[in-house]
Amino acid sequence: LLKEEGKNPFMLDSKDPGGDFKEFLMSEIRYSALQRAFPEQAEELFAVADADARERLATYRQLAEYTP
Numbered sequence: 001l002l003k004e005e006g007k008n009p010f011m012l013d014s015k016d017p018g019g020d021f022k023e024f025l026m027s028e029i030r031y032s033a034l035q036r037a038f039p040e041q042a043e044e045l046f047a048v049a050d051a052d053a054r055e056r057l058a059t060y061r062q063l064a065e066y067t068p
Contacts, residue, residue: 012064017057021050 002009025031025046035042 006068008066008068010063012060022046
């Protein structure tokens with residue numbers, strides 16, 4: 001096992017996200033319905049979700065680069 005070898009067992013092997021985050025959200029019915037029903041609140045929530053996703057990805061990258 002990697003941990004027993006003194007290596008980082010967490011490996012981030014996914015591709016970097018491509019495309020526009022909001023476009024991705026709008027492809028889901030639940031988010032497009034939210035946009036139609038509550039446009040102002042939806043924009044705020046989409047911005048928060050985008051920032052959260054970027055922060056989470058940055059955290060995963062840091063974890064993947066960690067060397068014990």
